[in-house]
Each structure stands twice: as C-alpha cells, then as structure tokens.
C-alpha cells in the first residue's frame with residue numbers, strides 16, 4: 094500500500110505569529126516555522142499502519158518555501174520512506190486553489206492508494222485542501238475522521254457532523270482528513286534521524302509539474318486589507334481572601350452580565 | 352426559466368437528522384441580506400425538502416431551490432452537483448456556505464471543480480464597487496483581514512455563530528432543482544448515530560456567555576462545577592484541549608486554535624492556564640473573567656477581572672452570591 098501524507102509548514106502556534114501588513118503574508122522572521130501538529134498526527138496514523146503491515150510505503154508531501162526542507166526531513170526521521178518538497182517563487186502567497194492544484198499534480202506523478210491530510214491547518218483555518226484534492230484527483234473523500242481503519246482496498250472511520258456521528262467508508266484510492274482526536278506523533282529517535290539523511294527527498298518546481306501560477310481561467314482569492322488589532326490589556330486581578338466569589342458576583346451584576 | 356435577481360447571493364444550507372435546517376442558517380441569510388438578495392439552495396434529506404424550504408423563506412430567502420439527495424448514503428458529491436446546477440441558474444454575486452465540516456467539503460470541492468476562488472472562515476461580508484468582500488479574523492483575532500475573488504463570484508465559508516444579523520422573513524417561493532449527477536467518486540455513509548441533545552444550555556458557537564473549564568477542574572465529576580456556574584449565568588459550556596484530552600467533556604466543547612472560536616459578551620475561564628492556543632479562540636470576547644490558583648497563569652494577561660484562587664472555593668461562593676442577588 095502506498096500512502097501519501099500531506100504536511101504543512103506553519104508559524105509555530107506557541108510563538109508570536111505575525112502578518113506582514115504590506116503583503117498580508119505570514120511574516121516568516123517573526124516566529125519559528127514548524128510542521129503543523131495535525132500533519133504530524135496524520136503521519137503517525139500512516140506509520141502505525143506501516144508498523145503492522147509490511148509493504149506499506151509512506152511519502153510525505155509538502156508545498157512550502159525553500160527553507161522548509163529541514164522540517165520536512167523530520168517526517169523522514171519519524172519513519173516515512175521518502176519525501177517530496179514542492180517549492181517555487183511563484184507559489185509565494187498561493188491561495189487554496191493554486192495550492193490544491195499544485196499538490197494534486199504532485200500526487201498524480203506518483204501512484205497512491207491513500208492520501209492522508211489534517212482536517213484544518215492552524216494558520217489558514219481553511220480545512221479545504223483535502224476536499225479540493227479529492228475533486229481534482231476524482232477519488233472518494235472522507236474528512237474529519239476521529240478514528241480510522243485502513244484495510245487492503247478500503248478505508249473507514251467515524252466522522253462527527255452537526256447532528257451526530259457518521260460511520261463512513263471508501264474504496265481506495267481515496268483522500269481522508271483526520272482530527273486531533275487521533276494520537277499525537279512519535280519522536281524521531283537517533284536511528285531514525287541518521288536513516289533520514291539517506292532517504293530520498295525530491296524537490297519539485299511548478300515547471301516540473303506543468304503548472305503556471307497565473308492561469309487566467311482560474312479565479313484566485315486575494316487579500317484586500319490587513320489590519321492589526323491592539324493586543325488585549327489586563328484588567329484587575331484580586332487574590333482570594335475568602336470573599337472573591339462575592340466580589341466577582343458584584344462585578345458581573347455591575348456590568349449587567351448576571 | 353425564471354429570472355433571478357441580479358444581486359443574488361446564493362446561500363447553501365443543509366438539513367440535519369430530523370429534517371431541520373442547520374444551526375448556521377439564520378446567520379447565513381442575515382449576512383446575505385446585507386449584501387444582496389438571498390436565494391437559498393436547500394440540500395435536504397429525502398422528503399425533507401418542502402418543510403426546509405419553508406424554514407429558509409422564514410429566515411429570509413427570496414427564492415428557494417430544493418435539492419433532495421437521491422441517495423443519502425453517498426457522502427458529499429450530490430451536494431457539489433446540486434451547487435453547480437444552482438450556480439448555473441442563479442448566477443449569484445457570491446456563494447455563502449457554513450464553515451462546518453460538510454460546508455468546507457462542499458466549498459472546497461465546488462471551488463476546485465469550477466475554478467472559483469474561496470474566502471474561508473469569514474466572520475462577516477460587505478460589498479464594495481467590485482463585488483462581495485469577506486472579512487476574516489485571523490491568528491486568533493490578532494488581525495482583521497478582508498479578501499475577495501479576482502473575478503467571478505467568491506465562494507465564502509462563514510464561521511459558525513459569527514453573524515448576529517438576521518434577515519426579514521419572505522413569502523415562500525420554492526422550486527425543485529434538477530441536478531445532473533457528475534458521477535464523481537464518493538465515500539459512503541454506512542451508519543449514523545443522531546446526537547441526543549441532553550441539555551437545555553445554549554449552543555457554544557454564537558453564545559452570549561461562555562463558562563469554560565480546564566485541566567484545573569481535576570476530574571470529569573468535578574467538571575460539573577463548570578456546568579453549575581454556566582446554568583447560574585445562562586451560559587454555554589466550553590473547555591480547554593487539556594480538559595477534552597483528559598475526558599472531562601466531549602470535543603465539541605473545545606475552545607481555541609483547533610476548537611471553536613467564540614466572541615461572547617462574557618467568557619469565564621476556570622482552571623485554564625491560558626495557553627496561546629486557547630486564547631486564540633476566546634480573546635475577542637468582550638469581557639473575560641478568569642479564576643486560577645496560579646497568579647502567573649497567562650490567562651490573567653487577557654482577563655478584565657482575574658481572581659487568584661481555588662475554583663472549588665470561589666465558584667460555589669459565586670453561584671450562591673448570584674442566586675442571592677437574583678432574589
């Protein structure tokens with residue numbers, strides 16, 4: 094079985110994330126870039142399957158700026174067999190449509206049974222790439238899975254929607270996205286880190302994929318304005334001396350909140 | 352073929368397990384009415400179409416196109432086919448869909464199919480000379496951003512619970528939409544467990560008041576204290592990811608970066624340290640109250656009223672004080 098895991102490089106949510114007020118793009122200097130945690134969970138799912146099933150091949154795929162290679166290598170150190178890094182100046186500020194088109198082209202170049210993605214990324218909060226990929230690749234889509242079972246020709250899992258919980262399944266090849274209810278990632282060990290250096294990591298540009306960033310037929314989403322909001326200031330802080338509940342009740346009543 | 356208004360905004364809404372419209376529907380029509388004429392596409396389970404169409408009209412849809420799923424066990428694809436057919440007819444200025452799991456799938460698949468641009472997770476919409484503009488609150492509310500499409504109608508997904516505006520009810524005017532199937536491959540829904548609504552508490556998304564609990568509550572049993580204060584205030588119940596991970600409360604209550612984003616009038620954080628990912632989902636609240644026994648907890652940096660104390664002492668006293676003041 095051939096599994097492709099999609100990981101996205103994002104500004105570390107533990108850091109101070111900033112947008113450039115001129116370009117509206119993420120300010121890469123402001124905070125450290127990391128692989129989105131949900132992508133690492135997606136990889137963990139694939140690795141767990143590989144642990145129990147010989148002959149599972151895992152490729153991590155990421156569309157990210159040039160400098161991201163070191164982060165992508167972490168996926169190899171965790172246990173993936175190979176990696177593909179798509180990087181091109183023309184992809185700077187790519188919208189979801191162009192991102193999906195490019196990722197789909199990279200996926201089409203290799204055979205696959207299953208594409209695993211995160212449900213939403215922490216920077217864009219779009220949660221749309223998996224759906225776009227399924228449409229472009231014309232394969233079944235099962236998103237937001239909080240449990241997953243992978244078998245030879247099919248994948249199944251549970252999917253929580255507004256009105257309840259669905260049990261869903263799809264024949265392979267398919268695209269699935271997972272939620273953070275799935276287990277967190279394993280740490281790369283020393284052996285993994287050493288082995289990662291010898292594993293194949295392919296760099297691809299848009300030209301390699303036959304894609305032009307400024308296709309006139311595709312509408313693109315553009316940012317019109319960006320404004321920073323002043324950070325929130327702290328208010329009063331009291332130390333409980335046995336009457337904090339009373340004081341808080343007064344505060345809420347005064348502010349018509351109770 | 353009947354004409355549709357030239358400023359049509361196509362609002363896509365689906366029905367839930369018992370045929371009722373999704374909870375985001377009133378906000379979607381409210382947002383649409385502010386920038387054009389709301390036309391509804393109702394994605395209904397078999398037999399639920401006409402009742403749902405009446406509901407959509409009551410929420411402000413000038414016209415309703417009804418698409419009942421031919422086979423409810425097919426996941427997603429019939430909705431995309433219906434949307435493609437509806438856009439063809441209506442030629443809207445924008446398409447509004449809820450940023451729910453199904454809404455995201457629909458918007459993403461449709462945009463990829465039609466090469467339309469998507470504006471995701473909008474918290475508002477407006478109109479300028481060029482067309483409909485989406486407003487976003489990004490990086491946990493630290494930035495306000497607007498976006499639109501280079502050309503064509505933007506597909507805009509709207510954050511659930513973010514729109515307060517409501518549209519005026521319209522007389523019912525609905526028709527069945529003919530949907531040519533695309534034949535695209537889909538996943539199957541093998542079974543469905545309806546969520547039992549066991550609480551009379553407000554829905555977390557869009558709630559005016561939220562009381563949230565964290566790992567500091569210590570156990571599932573003790574987490575009940577959060578619900579007691581919520582009931583005293585008429586608030587919804589939220590939680591930190593650590594409380595969800597510890598099994599104190601289901602995932603649906605998680606507030607934060609990877610949970611629900613809320614902007615209530617009042618947010619009360621109990622035994623929550625205020626990690627940056629938690630603050631990302633609640634720091635746009637009008638008033639923040641925090642109770643934490645650690646005076647250095649980062650939640651105090653954003654709290655309007657902070658109490659350094661033990662939730663098991665302060666909260667019971669607060670609840671009885673609130674009850675006493677009500678009398």
Ligand SMILES: Cc1cc2nc3c(=O)[nH]c(=O)nc-3n(C[C@H](O)[C@H](O)[C@H](O)COP(=O)(O)OP(=O)(O)OC[C@H]3O[C@@H](n4cnc5c(N)ncnc54)[C@H](O)[C@@H]3O)c2cc1C
Pocket residue numbers: 106130131215564565566567568590591592593594605606607608609610611621622623624625626627628629632642643644645648660661662663
């Ligand atoms: C990619 C990513 C996404 C994330 N998304 C989210 C998210 O959506 N939401 C979220 O919440 N977190 C999220 N997190 C996790 C986040 O980093 C924190 O781990 C989490 O918010 C901590 O929850 P907590 O405050 O309940 O627990 P802790 O940090 O353990 O804090 C518990 C607090 O309770 C206090 N306390 C203990 N006992 C008492 C008592 N008796 N009375 C008063 N106070 C007491 C302690 O002083 C402490 O401050 C995310 C992390 C990552 C990496």
Ligand SMILES: Nc1ncnc2c1ncn2[C@@H]1O[C@H](COP(=O)(O)O)[C@@H](O)[C@H]1O
Pocket residue numbers: 099100101102129131132135154155156157192196209210211212213214215217218219220221222223
């Ligand atoms: N640039 C990217 N490179 C690789 N995978 C991505 C990229 N963007 C999104 N994804 C995948 O799609 C998921 C959802 O992302 P999004 O739709 O951007 O919220 C992520 O968790 C990744 O698995």
